Amino acid sequence: MKGVPFETLLFDIDGTLIDSNAAHSDAWVEALHEYGVKCGSAEVRRLIGMGADKLLPAIAGSAEDSPEGQAIARRKKEIFSTLLPSLRATAGATSFLEYLRELKVNLVIATSADVPELKALLGQAGLEGLFPQHATKDDGKLSKPDPDIVHAALARSHARPDHTALIGDTPYDIEAAHRAGIAAIALRCGGYWTDADLSGAVGIFDDPAALLAHWRDRS
Numbered sequence: 001m002k003g004v005p006f007e008t009l010l011f012d013i014d015g016t017l018i019d020s021n022a023a024h025s026d027a028w029v030e031a032l033h034e035y036g037v038k039c040g041s042a043e044v045r046r047l048i049g050m051g052a053d054k055l056l057p058a059i060a061g062s063a064e065d066s067p068e069g070q071a072i073a074r075r076k077k078e079i080f081s082t083l084l085p086s087l088r089a090t091a092g093a094t095s096f097l098e099y100l101r102e103l104k105v106n107l108v109i110a111t112s113a114d115v116p117e118l119k120a121l122l123g124q125a126g127l128e129g130l131f132p133q134h135a136t137k138d139d140g141k142l143s144k145p146d147p148d149i150v151h152a153a154l155a156r157s158h159a160r161p162d163h164t165a166l167i168g169d170t171p172y173d174i175e176a177a178h179r180a181g182i183a184a185i186a187l188r189c190g191g192y193w194t195d196a197d198l199s200g201a202v203g204i205f206d207d208p209a210a211l212l213a214h215w216r217d218r219s
């Protein structure tokens with residue numbers, strides 16, 4: 001398949017296709033503070049990439065489905081929605097996805113976001129219609145780094161694990177991919193993490209534009 005060594009690519013979205021990680025962190029911090037949970041931005045930022053099922057117990061000591069957890073998560077979504085209009089797609093995201101579609105690569109979203117948030121993120125990034133299939137937090141009991149969502153994405157797309165990779169921006173993406181038995185490719189555009197943190201990936205690139213250039217060079 002020319003320069004692309006995979007039949008199917010699973011994509012994280014936050015930090016990978018849209019520059020949203022800092023906004024998620026800021027929204028969590030503000031919501032948590034409003035509910036009396038003392039936390040610093042760095043404490044929250046390192047957990048971005050996990051879902052609320054992981055973040056809320058770690059920071060607030062509350063389960064996601066508890067009354068407090070539900071209230072904090074609801075407020076976080078409200079705050080994040082006000083930040084969403086300022087967010088932009090990561091460098092080369094649209095061109096990269098269009099290139100992959102031309103090559104008939106099977107494209108699937110695998111995200112800890114829920115469906116309404118996923119649609120909002122894709123719309124803001126201008127990526128609507130580029131992903132025929134997706135797996136979200138509603139398709140798995142546990143968020144990344146547990147492999148539930150990745151397993152759901154593989155099943156939904158009928159992908160062959162040995163011909164599939166997950167593209168993401170956090171160590172949680174890499175761990176989820178490995179636990180699901182597939183390769184991981186890391187992008188630095190999510191920020192925060194060092195190359196050492198992402199070292200479990202088969203390759204590390206600055207952003208979608210850099211990975212596009214790399215695969216085009218292989219053609």
